[in-house]
Amino acid sequence: MSNPPSVTLYITNINDKVKKEELRRNLYALFSVYGKVLDVVHTRSPKTRGTAFVVFRDLASSTSALRGLDGEGFFGKQLRISYAKGVSHATIAQAEGPEAVYAIKLGLRTAAEKKKAGQSKMTVSAAQKKAADEARGKRAREENGAEAEHGETPNPILFVEGLPVEVTADMLLPLFQQYPGLSSLKLLPTPSGSAPNAGLAFVQYETAGQAGTAREALNEFLLAPQTPMKVGWAKRA
Template structure:
């Protein structure tokens, strides 16, 4: 049996059938455990709902992780599309897991019962309530009489709302990235953008989560990276990339 299979990985070639858990090795061992798990979640959540990400501090499990999806189709798509993806400067090696995630977690004393995850399941409901409340408020705004309606005196010429012309942003070597998860980090973004030529740095503003600036050597390199990563999902959030204002 190969070292990878013994560590918990496997593929169809080793007699392991497709299942909801993928086993990843050849991970960068210098990345801290929590940062590693967050980054894996961010990278793989675009393929489907993730139940949990397992990675351990023990020497035996260094450089390895397990990602558990809700269904086999998501795990299969992730395996195919992310094989050899440069993750923190090292190509990921992915196979179907040989053992169930709960078995691994219990063996390492890190098993988390599914019931404790109900809190996360409630978040979409809270978001929906906020959106409904927002819609009600917006509807209320529309109920006010506009100038000249229902006998209200019309505004004098030129006193109405000003129409803002769209600002033209000139292509340049710095990209402006929006729609990021609020817990996204510069290190996480660097993992995506550094794989393209000319990458220099990622800059984030602590007071404004969800946005970042990515600098390249020249405009052409920035444009290439923007086109290739436009809409790439991080935790189900498609990135929106434009040129930065200068």
């Protein structure tokens, strides 16, 4: 019997020969295409080798990721994805604060209370997502005005910076394909020895308006933990 829908996904059949941090970064980048990822949990104990948990902010994102990535090729193996059984600590921490997680670890919280916290989180996640998107959109519009004063005007081409160096064009493309009018995406070569988030790209849309929609939605999007990418207008000659 399958588990009920959850914001946490359980991934198996992972290639355990890949280094732990590299695997975690790539899982984060892969699943972030489908929504806000709160945490990626991957350990190397004998019982958990080849498995991981990916925690999303909301149920819609986790469901989309499950449908889109189950069977996806990843480091030479096909991922097997299902809903996780329990409520993750990341979900509880966002809903109630880190002190709630400490209480669980100390044995002061019951399994029933953990489940209730997870259900409460799923109820409010849609409203939280809307508020976060509105705040990000407002900030992007304010930045647009500031940039116009410096001579950078809206146009069909976006300049993307702050990308993790391990990100590929295939990882980046689905993010920008969500928005109509995408014409091309070019990931620039990253010199060896560059900083971990020195990746750059140009993304072109059919119109400046379409590019602006993508810019507003994806500026400061997290492709890796604590690594927001910057999406701005490309300078025109």
